[in-house]
Amino acid sequence: MKTMKLSMLLFFALGTVLISCDKEGPEGPMGPQGPQGEQGPQGEDGEDGEDGEDGNANVLSSDWFDISWSSSPATFGYHDEPAPDVTDQILEDSVVLVYFETSPFVYPLPLTWTATITVNYALQAGQIRIYFRADTDFWPPAGRARYVIIPSSSESGKAESLNYSKMSYQEVMDHFGLDY
Template identity: 35%
Template sequence: MKAIKNILVLLFISISAVSCSGDDGKDGIDGVTGTANVIYSAWLTAPTAAAETIDGTFGMSTTINAPELSEDILAKGSILLYVSFGPDVHTIPYTSTAGGAVNTITAIASTKKIKLFRFRHTGEGTINLPTTLKWRYILIPGGIAASTGKAAKVNYSYMNYQEVCAHFNIAQ
């Protein structure tokens, strides 16, 4: 009886080991090594913008919190930022002719924060960053460097918002 019990335990362990192998299921998210750790925010609103001069350029700025934005991501990862107004989603930096002048919305990332900055190309006056704009960030921690030959670096700047969401399986 003890021999049969030991055989059943060994058989159970063997079946469990086989059924847990990675070859009988889909391997998570397809793509570059490390993409399983992608962090993305909900659509956020930013506080009221204020006039500011950055590197000699006058504009309007505000800041959104990004608590997951670490020194490691700043040094080795990628930060994607999007702005939504109406039905449209645009990649930051974003240049338009809002307010009758060519202007750009750009971002400056630091630990746990992303500063949003809008400036006119003429350097005269400002165009506001309305609190009705919605913002979303996607943080991609660094993975294996492309130089190791194990993974190719993807240039996300050539992908639009919908393509990035599809690539990382992020709900839009």
């Protein structure tokens, strides 16, 4: 019995010493990576989603503005319109389209009536100039205008995916989902 008590006491004393000891020495090296597990079964294909609509978030269009010609009748006249959306950056890498409306028709500019009368536009940062030229004095058409800015869609330069100048006003508005 004494031997058993002594063995138990020795066992508990040794256990207490081992538990209370701090870890000494550096951590050992990482063991080798285990083998690759088996490939799991292929999952089922999901359903195809619907194609999204082409966006127009970056396309800008002005409101219609009335044209007040600088002179008439004349062989040359112009109307300057503030255009804060037309910046140097827009002029460098975007497409700007200008439309002229003489009710009920909307024409993309430049516009030539007969061989002697032209209505066109010029751009500079912050302004659009609508102007007419004629071979003889004439009364320029009454109307209004608006512009559409199509920013570059790539880093390679102007927005060139479509030739917007070959499209009618209605085709451009429909393409970008803009109001007429």
